[in-house]
Amino acid sequence: MIRTPLCDVVGIEKPVFQGGMAWIADASLAAAVSNAGGLGIISAMNANAEWLRDQIRTCRQLTQKPFGVNIMLQSPFVEEVAQVVIDEHVPVVVTGAGTPNKYMKKWVPAGIKVIPVVASVALARMVERAGAVAVVAEGGESGGHVGDLTTMTLVPQVVDAVKIPVVAAGGIGDGRGVAAAFMLGAVGVQVGTRFLVADECNVSEEYKERILKARDISTMVTGRRYDGAVRCLKTPFSQEFARREREGASKEELAEFGRGSLRKAAVDGNYQEGSFMAGQIAGMVNKRQSAAEIVDDLLDGAEKCLREATKWVK
């Protein structure tokens, strides 16, 4: 069994967070991960207050355990969803794609445990001062919106910079990755891509099949030119996006071209026009399992690695 200080901070049994994947991480997946002893996370993505409130209430019907809500700070509905998590007494809020300090001024006094995703040491320090109980240090191996640093370089630098627990994310898909994260000083992991193929994940069948078929070099990053870098599978859509970017399309033109593409992938399973966000670990995700099996495989695998890790030490 693996138990770390993160478990006590968040009130969970197993130090595994499920990534708040936009258009994908709903009450069904979040409740399954929380019931398995990890922290399930509902993505507020670009949805409005009503949708989020409904998902939070559904999640509460499916699990008695703590769960989180991921708020993407670039959402057009950020103000209203920021209030919903207070009104609904959500235990944990994870933020992404921006600086959450403005909202933390309301969340922290409301008793919400705030755990921002950071892609730099500077942001980690800033959110610690603002009252974050932990941070997720996410390297560019992850799917979706990515920063510049890798997990290998970001995690130890964040660990050295802050006193609060650090959760590693980006490129972690099995027990070896979990063990490596612990070696870098993290006390937990956040995993997204592997949960895409969980039985309780309601993403389109096409998306699941594409993840299962992906190999090591199947992802790419688009949008680097305008600091909106997004990692997704190489598909007709992402290759066309990259072509337009190379040919000098403006930020507005690219935003227009990309509008609705994640929904097309996650909900409609539209391979031609969808943006199939996925991390570089997709090549290792080859099996459909329940969320509980995934959580247990991650930690059992880590335990085995950690026990064997001393064999070279004389």
Ligand code: TUI
């Ligand atoms: O946020 C994510 N991953 C995401 S958000 C998302 S939704 C989306 N949909 C369409 C296009 C773009 C996004 C999909 N995946 N991960 C956490 C994360 N946060 N990664 C990087 C950052 C980040 C980057 C810069 C956080 C803060 C930051 O700097 C803030 C600042 O202003 O310095």
